[in-house]
Amino acid sequence: MSKMRKVYALYKGENLIADGTIQEIHERTGKKVDTLLFMTCPVYKKRIKSGKNRLTMTELE
Structure with missing residues (x-):
């Protein structure tokens, strides 16, 4: 299943x-699709630090 069809x-x-x-x-939200897709990548999770105002995408099953 492509990332565009998964639920986040x-x-x-x-x-x-x-x-x-x-x-x-x-x-x-008005966020760019490319930005949202990047937020699903492992490299994004490595780059961000935990914080109260960080945006994160979590895949739902």
Whole structure:
């Protein structure tokens, strides 16, 4: 299954911002699709430090 069809949740710290497919989150938040896709990569998780205001994408099953 491609990343565009998987279901994700976008969090800012511990607060849920939006959930759904990448396209649905893009439409709700205005974030670029490329940015949201990058946030699903392991390298993004390595680059960010834990914090209250960090945006993270978590895959939902």
